[in-house]
Amino acid sequence: MSLSTPMRILVTGADGQLGRALRSESVRHAEHEYLFADRGMLPIDEPDRVRALFSEWRPTICINAAAYTAVDRAETEVEQAYRINAAAVGWLASACRDSGARLMHVSSDYVFRGDAHRPYLEDDPTDPQSVYGASKRQGEESALREAPDCLIFRTSWVYYEEGTNFVRTMIRLMRERASVGVVADQWGCPTYARDLADCLLRIIDGGRLHPGIYHFCNQGAITWHAFATAIRDILESACEVRAITTAEYPTPVRRPAYSVLDTTRIRETFGIVPPQWRTSLEECMHRIQAASA
Numbered sequence: 594m595s596l597s598t599p600m601r602i603l604v605t606g607a608d609g610q611l612g613r614a615l616r617s618e619s620v621r622h623a624e625h626e627y628l629f630a631d632r633g634m635l636p637i638d639e640p641d642r643v644r645a646l647f648s649e650w651r652p653t654i655c656i657n658a659a660a661y662t663a664v665d666r667a668e669t670e671v672e673q674a675y676r677i678n679a680a681a682v683g684w685l686a687s688a689c690r691d692s693g694a695r696l697m698h699v700s701s702d703y704v705f706r707g708d709a710h711r712p713y714l715e716d717d718p719t720d721p722q723s724v725y726g727a728s729k730r731q732g733e734e735s736a737l738r739e740a741p742d743c744l745i746f747r748t749s750w751v752y753y754e755e756g757t758n759f760v761r762t763m764i765r766l767m768r769e770r771a772s773v774g775v776v777a778d779q780w781g782c783p784t785y786a787r788d789l790a791d792c793l794l795r796i797i798d799g800g801r802l803h804p805g806i807y808h809f810c811n812q813g814a815i816t817w818h819a820f821a822t823a824i825r826d827i828l829e830s831a832c833e834v835r836a837i838t839t840a841e842y843p844t845p846v847r848r849p850a851y852s853v854l855d856t857t858r859i860r861e862t863f864g865i866v867p868p869q870w871r872t873s874l875e876e877c878m879h880r881i882q883a884a885s886a
């Protein structure tokens with residue numbers, strides 16, 4: 594695979610945040626051919642459909658942006674979460690292996706326990722604390738077992754200008770309310786889906802798809818409260834952002850207190866330097882505002 598080799602890139606989950614970001618960013622990587630497959634075109638948890646599409650379209654790279662991402666609901670929809678996040682990843686990986694395609698799979702910070710005191714390294718022990726996290730970890734294992742030359746990208750706190758995410762929810766709440774309470778005792782790194790999409794496409798362009806697990810998130814560890822405060826400031830809203838504790842905002846799945854990912858490996862392997870979280874947040878909010886103007 595050389596720098597100039599055009600690829601046939603299959604993107605699953607094309608209607609999700611990362612899928613949409615990949616579609617949008619792909620125009621800057623127009624030397625490749627793309628197939629953006631939403632759930633209707635390719636339900637990844639139907640192995641026959643996966644096989645059929647691989648033999649019909651013959652991708653050289655498959656970016657798996659499809660996932661079961663409803664973290665709380667996964668606690669009761671256990672079978673579905675595992676089928677999509679674990680079994681289906683194995684089916685995609687074996688289709689890649691058998692057809693000579695490379696798999697670029699996306700995983701999550703939730704594979705870790707989430708109580709560390711320093712950023713998580715790729716080789717740190719995993720210890721998922723939820724069905725979602727455990728299903729994502731099993732997906733990593735399935736990918737590595739079926740297609741050992743795959744690349745796995747763990748990311749965290751993903752947002753985009755479309756879809757359901759923290760940034761869009763905060764913008765709505767800040768327009769509706771005088772005050773919002775946001776947890777100030779959970780640390781992590783936001784990830785603008787457009788930055789992750791750009792990272793994946795730049796790695797493909799680089800032509801050296803080193804197998805392995807990589808962490809990608811925007812730079813700078815913050816709390817949800819700090820993130821919400823920045824959103825409020827960029828919006829120039831008068832909404833008060835109150836700091837609350839995790840105990841004051843109970844959810845079926847307890848969120849990690851510390852979920853910061855170390856991105857040294859992706860920098861050293863591919864020369865990818867993730868943008869600072871604040872710069873990316875400003876870009877995303879600028880796009881949201883431009884779209885609604």
Ligand SMILES: NC(=O)c1ccc[n+]([C@@H]2O[C@H](COP(=O)([O-])OP(=O)(O)OC[C@H]3O[C@@H](n4cnc5c(N)ncnc54)[C@H](OP(=O)(O)O)[C@@H]3O)[C@@H](O)[C@H]2O)c1
Nearest residue numbers: 606608609610611632636637659660662701748749750751
């Ligand atoms: N969002 C986050 O904060 C976050 C954090 C860490 C890691 N990640 C990981 O990052 C990746 C991208 O996440 P995202 O935020 O883009 O998620 P998303 O917006 O929820 O998109 C996921 C997409 O996958 C589709 N999908 C679900 N089941 C499918 C199936 N059986 N076959 C085909 N498509 C299916 C969904 O379609 P429907 O809407 O029709 O179900 C949706 O379009 C995922 O691997 C996720 O686990 C996300």
